[in-house]
Amino acid sequence: MDRKLVMTGLGYGILGLILGIHMAATHNHGQLVTHAHIMLIGLVVSFIYGACYKLWLLQPKPMLAKLQxxxxxxxxxxxxxxxxxxxxxxxxxxxxxxxxxxSSILVLLSMILVKVMFIQSKKQSL
Structure with a gap:
């Protein structure tokens, strides 16, 4: 799951950079909010989730991980x-x-699920 999240995050990063370069080239920054969301929830949050899976969520429940x-x-x-x-x-x-x-609630649900998996992983390690 860590690799999937990093790969999708990098895909969003490429998309966000292309949009940013397009805005700069055209001097039209009307998509600034879109660009920021691509970079933040697409790249940064996906990458953070990938790091979480790699470092701490080593054996999450498969169904919960897929849902997240x-x-x-x-x-x-x-x-x-x-x-x-x-x-x-x-x-x-x-x-x-x-x-x-x-869709915003789905993104929130995803973060809640990561929190739940963190709590469960702590219980498993005790």
Missing amino acids: FYSHQVGTLVVVICLYLMYGGYVSGETLEPFLAT
């Missing part, structure tokens, strides 16, 4: 797409709000 991984990836992907559409002026914020809310 996919909730983070789906949530992040939907957040990024919605922000791109909203800040690009393609779709109204009102239309995207339910999708943004749901």
Whole structure:
């Protein structure tokens, strides 16, 4: 799971850098919020999760680990797409709000699941 998270995180990092370079080249920083979310929840948080799995979550419950991984990836992907559409002026914020809310909750659920796995791993090591 650690490798999957780092690989997806690096993929988001590449996407975020491409968007950042595009904004700089066009002098249009309208997608700044999208860029920040790609870099933070896409790259940084995925990378942190990958480090957590590698260093501490060595034998997580497989179903819990999969749920955590996919909730983070789906949530992040939907957040990024919605922000791109909203800040690009393609779709109204009102239309995207339910999708943004749901996907943000998925990202939160993912972090809660990592916390739960940390708590469980501490109990196992005692």
